[in-house]
Every structure is written in structure tokens, then in C-alpha cells.
Amino acid sequence: MLTGHSSGSPDLIVVGAGVVGAACAYYTVRAGLHVTVIDRGPVAGGTTGAGEGNLLVSDKEPGPELELALLSARLWHELAAELPARIEYEAKGGVVVASTEPGLAALRNFAAGQTRAGVEAVEVPADRLSELEPHLAPGLAGGFHYPQDAQVQPALAAAHLLRAAADTGRLTLRLGEEVTAVLTGPRGEVRGVRTRRGEVRAPHVLNAAGTWGGRLARLAGVDLPVLPRRGFVLVTEPLPRVVRHKVYSADYVADVASDSAALQTSAVVEGTPAGPVLIGASRERVGFDRTLSVEALRRLAAQAVALFPALATVRAIRTYAGFRPYLPDHLPAIGPDPRAPGLLHACGHEGAGIGLAPATGAMIAAMLTGRELPVSAQPFGPGRFALPRATPTSESGVESGAGSGVRRPPRTTSIHDV
Structure with a gap:
């Protein structure tokens, strides 16, 4: 001491x-x-x-x-x-979405445990998602809003x-x-x-x-x-506030907890005060190799567009890599x-x-x-x-x-x- x-x-x-x-x-x-x-x-x-x-x-x-x-x-x-x-x-809150009913059921079970631990998690039915995120893709099963x-x-x-x-x-x-x-x-x-x-x-x-x-x-x-766990982020051109919260699919939670060294991608999409939209997240253990992975970027872009179709015509102006300490x-x-x-x-x-x-x-x-x-x-x-x-x-x-x-x-x- x-x-x-x-x-x-x-x-x-x-x-x-x-x-x-x-x-x-x-x-x-x-x-x-x-x-x-x-x-x-x-x-x-x-x-x-x-x-x-x-x-x-x-x-x-x-x-x-x-x-x-x-x-x-x-x-x-x-x-x-x-x-x-x-x-x-920005205390913007997060929105986690599921594309299928089984995926939503898994999110519901996950959120129930979090709520008992002190997390604010509010279920959002499919027909109310657009109130939080007007540009989200249609046809999603539902999601959860995390104000914290x-x-x-x-x-x-x-x-x-x-x-x-x-x-x-x-x-x-x-x-x-x-x-x-x-x-x-x-x-x-x-x-x-x-x-x-x-x-x-x-x-x-x-x-x-x-x-x-x-x-x-x-x-x-x-x-x-x-150990280093490499990830890439895509940055779009400046936009009006297309994405209001931090939005990601339920797959992201599983990727975070995974021990796999292989490439994993699950889109996390968010706007910024300056206008660009940030699109992550990929994970792979390749040492300190910073070689640009076209496959990782292709997956991230496709997953982001699946969540927000309006991004399909938006230019990605740059990307950057980082190493998470795993x-x-x-x-x-x-x-x-x-x-x-x-x-x-x-x-x-x-x-x-x-x-x-x-x-x-x-x-x-x-x-x-x-x-x-x-x-x-x-x-x-x-x-x-x-x-x-x-x-x-x-x-x-x-x-x-x-x-x-x-x-x-x-x-x-x-x-x-x-």
C-alpha cells in the first residue's frame, strides 16, 4: 500500500x-x-x-x-x-436485433439474466424497431434496447x-x-x-x-x-444520422465469447457526431500481421447492408486495423x-x-x-x-x-x- x-x-x-x-x-x-x-x-x-x-x-x-x-x-x-x-x-444506447424467432428467444433468455444483474434491457417487438432505428431492414424478428x-x-x-x-x-x-x-x-x-x-x-x-x-x-x-486478436473497422463517408444507436446482431455476442482463432465477423454499426458510420467487428488471431483482409471487409460490408439497406450505396472511404489484447x-x-x-x-x-x-x-x-x-x-x-x-x-x-x-x-x- x-x-x-x-x-x-x-x-x-x-x-x-x-x-x-x-x-x-x-x-x-x-x-x-x-x-x-x-x-x-x-x-x-x-x-x-x-x-x-x-x-x-x-x-x-x-x-x-x-x-x-x-x-x-x-x-x-x-x-x-x-x-x-x-x-x-454519447449515451446513445444500444440495439441488439435477431433475424429469426429462435434467435430472439436466445436474446430474451440472455437479457433476462442481465436484468437480474442490474442491466436495463427492454424487449422491442419487430413492429416497433423502426421507432428506434427508422432505416433498419424489414423482416427482423425483434430485438432489445440497452439504454446504458x-x-x-x-x-x-x-x-x-x-x-x-x-x-x-x-x-x-x-x-x-x-x-x-x-x-x-x-x-x-x-x-x-x-x-x-x-x-x-x-x-x-x-x-x-x-x-x-x-x-x-x-x-x-x-x-x-x-495474445493479439486482429480486427478491422470500415469508415463511411459523412452522412446524416442514418444510425441512431449502436446496432448489432445477436451473433456478435457469441463472437466476443469465442475462443476461435479463425476469422469471425458480426456487424456492429454506429453513427458518429462527425457523420461517418463505423462498421465493425471482425476477430481473428494472426499474430501482429496487419495485412489487409479483403474477405473480412467484404463480410463486414455485407452484414452492415443486411442490417441497414440504405448503406448499400454509401462509399466506404477508409479502413483501419487494430489488435485486441486477448x-x-x-x-x-x-x-x-x-x-x-x-x-x-x-x-x-x-x-x-x-x-x-x-x-x-x-x-x-x-x-x-x-x-x-x-x-x-x-x-x-x-x-x-x-x-x-x-x-x-x-x-x-x-x-x-x-x-x-x-x-x-x-x-x-x-x-x-x-
């Missing part, structure tokens, strides 16, 4: 300036700690910058992730009012969380610095990190490196099985690592990192200051992946070799004409 500040060094080093790292910095600074955030690239230069900004409860079954999502939904609403600049927060679903612009959110933390005078932001080693003591306890510009000492290091969280963990001599049990790793005292993790959120960021930050802040946790930390404990510790590291740290550390491929927001 940290209760004060040692002059000349931070209380906490956060590795990663995406939205999860930014939220952790924001809440730990608010708790009175001095924090240094380090990232090899710019703010939101990885998965965050390639995200749609989904803040969803609708796709989560009852359990620990849904608890975290409900807490985050409340915190995002508060942050939208607290942050001094717009983060394009929302959206932010993720890169803006990360930037303004860090700016608000910096305004306290307790945050130092170090961009363009690659972490090459985690400094440890004789018993494996973490004592800081090394970058190309020198050492930064702190009693705690937080791994918020997203898809590269497994690589950072290995620098500390522990295993965290984070853990095998589909839950993030949040909290201290029992194998390396002083090391904490906040990564592995897969496609839900933007939505779950505030709750993750609030939990990390509570852990470091000894305050009551807002939700149980046990399901997210990094120790659930414990393997025998690697060879103990020395005070000088573990130097990274080729492809290790938090070296990243080029920024995930490469744009291609389609």
Missing part, C-alpha cells in the same frame, strides 16, 4: 498511454499518488487509437466482467461531466484523462521512450524500469501495455499469456502479480478495454492506497495464470532481445482506401 510520496521518484510507473493506462493514471493521481506514464509511442498510439469507442454492457453475460462494465458505465458518465474538454461521449450502452472517442478520452491528471502536478508523461528492462531486486521485487534514456525508479510498476502486456511481463520474469479466459488481468512484488497488471481487456478503463483505474487506485475495492478483484487476479517464475533477475534488470519488451509494430491505425 502506498500512502505518501518519496521525493525525486514517482510512487507508480504506468507503462502504456492508451485509455487503460490513462484511466489508471487519472485515478491514482486523484488518490494522491505521484505517477509517471511511459509509452514507446504517442498517447493512444496502439489499440486505443484503433478502437470504435464502445462502452457496452449489452454484450456481457452476468459475472465479473459485467460488474466491471456497470461500474465503468457510471464512471464514464461522471467523467464526461468532469473532464474539461469534449470526449465525444454508450460511446466515446477513445483517443480523445485517453488524451484528456492524462491532461486532467497532469493538471494536478502529480503526473509526468514520457512519450517516445521504449521500456527495455524492468529493474528488480535480489528477491525479484520490482524497483522501476529502464528506457533508452535511463532508469526510472518506483516501488510499483503497472503493466498497461495492452496487446504487448505479455512482453512487458516477461521483462519482469513472469508469464502473462496476452487472454484465454476473456477476463482482463487487474492487480498485483504475486510472482513479482511491486508489479501490477491492467491489460488483457480484449475489445472491452475502452469501456472497462475507468473501473480498472479505480480498482488499481484502491489497491495501491488500501481503500475499499469497488468490485471483487479475485476474478481478475494475474495469479490465475501463474507459471514457475523465470530465472530471477538482477538489480540491473532484464535486457530485452529482438522482438521483446514493449517494442511494437507500426501504429495500428494504418488507413487504406477501400
Whole structure:
């Protein structure tokens, strides 16, 4: 537990300036700690910058992730009012639709469990769907409206969380610095990190490196099985508000929970304040291969048009790819690592990192200051992946070799004409 500040060094080093790292910095600074955030690239230069900004409860079954999502939904609403600049927060709600009666029955059963867990889910019969979404395709069996679903612009959110933390005078932001080693003591306890510009000492290091969280963990001599799960997003030309909510088919829920490494696509369609419509979501585990998948884009376009026929004549002006940080049990790793005292993790959120960021930050802040946790930390404990510790590291740290550390491929927001 940290209760004060040692002059000349931070209380906490956060590795990663995406939205999860930014939220952790924001809440730990608010708790009175001095924090240094380090990232090899710019703010939101990885998965965050390639995200749609989904803040969803609708796709989560009852359990620990849904608890975290409900807490985050409340915190995002508060942050939208607290942050001094717009983060394009829209409490737009979500609409999940089924094309068949059996599909609607499955949605009904899923929503019943969510309702018991505190989610607002309202069944919408087929003849009322057009009241929510006038341009939806006819012939759908029905759906559910989720008023708690929302959206932010993720890169803006990360930037303004860090700016608000910096305004306290307790945050130092170090961009363009690659972490090459985690400094440890004789018993494996973490004592800081090394970058190309020198050492930064702190009693705690937080791994918020997203898809590269497994690589950072290995620098500390522990295993965290984070894998990249690639996805593409199609962006249309600016339009009038054709899509009012976040709309997706029931297949999306199954894809989110799937362990398959193969290509899966299930259209998630949403408008934005600026006018373009965003169309996701695809999933496949292909490592860090960023090769454009024409098949994935073709499927997404066809599924989006099946939901909204009016999109058939709309131009897609660009696409971008991102890598979701996937853990095998589909839950993030949040909290201290029992194998390396002083090391904490906040990564592995897969496609839900933007939505779950505030709750993750609030939990990390509570852990470091000894305050009551807002939700149980046990399901997210990094120790659930414990393997025998690697060879103990020395005070000088573990130097990274080729492809290790938090070296990243080029920024995930490469744009291609389609």
C-alpha cells in the first residue's frame, strides 16, 4: 500500500498511454499518488487509437466482467461531466436485433439474466424497431434496447484523462521512450524500469501495455499469456444520422465469447457526431500481421447492408486495423502479480478495454492506497495464470532481445482506401 510520496521518484510507473493506462493514471493521481506514464509511442498510439469507442454492457453475460462494465458505465458518465474538454461521449444506447424467432428467444433468455444483474434491457417487438432505428431492414424478428450502452472517442478520452491528471502536478508523461528492462531486486521485487534514456525508479510498476502486456511481463520474469486478436473497422463517408444507436446482431455476442482463432465477423454499426458510420467487428488471431483482409471487409460490408439497406450505396472511404489484447479466459488481468512484488497488471481487456478503463483505474487506485475495492478483484487476479517464475533477475534488470519488451509494430491505425 502506498500512502505518501518519496521525493525525486514517482510512487507508480504506468507503462502504456492508451485509455487503460490513462484511466489508471487519472485515478491514482486523484488518490494522491505521484505517477509517471511511459509509452514507446504517442498517447493512444496502439489499440486505443484503433478502437470504435464502445462502452457496452449489452454484450456481457452476468459475472465479473459485467460488474466491471456497470461500474465503468457510471464512471464514464461522471467523467464526461468532469473532464474539461469534449470526449465525444454519447449515451446513445444500444440495439441488439435477431433475424429469426429462435434467435430472439436466445436474446430474451440472455437479457433476462442481465436484468437480474442490474442491466436495463427492454424487449422491442419487430413492429416497433423502426421507432428506434427508422432505416433498419424489414423482416427482423425483434430485438432489445440497452439504454446504458454508450460511446466515446477513445483517443480523445485517453488524451484528456492524462491532461486532467497532469493538471494536478502529480503526473509526468514520457512519450517516445521504449521500456527495455524492468529493474528488480535480489528477491525479484520490482524497483522501476529502464528506457533508452535511463532508469526510472518506483516501488510499483503497472503493466498497461495492452496487446504487448505479455512482453512487458516477461521483462519482469513472469508469464502473462496476452495474445493479439486482429480486427478491422470500415469508415463511411459523412452522412446524416442514418444510425441512431449502436446496432448489432445477436451473433456478435457469441463472437466476443469465442475462443476461435479463425476469422469471425458480426456487424456492429454506429453513427458518429462527425457523420461517418463505423462498421465493425471482425476477430481473428494472426499474430501482429496487419495485412489487409479483403474477405473480412467484404463480410463486414455485407452484414452492415443486411442490417441497414440504405448503406448499400454509401462509399466506404477508409479502413483501419487494430489488435485486441486477448487472454484465454476473456477476463482482463487487474492487480498485483504475486510472482513479482511491486508489479501490477491492467491489460488483457480484449475489445472491452475502452469501456472497462475507468473501473480498472479505480480498482488499481484502491489497491495501491488500501481503500475499499469497488468490485471483487479475485476474478481478475494475474495469479490465475501463474507459471514457475523465470530465472530471477538482477538489480540491473532484464535486457530485452529482438522482438521483446514493449517494442511494437507500426501504429495500428494504418488507413487504406477501400
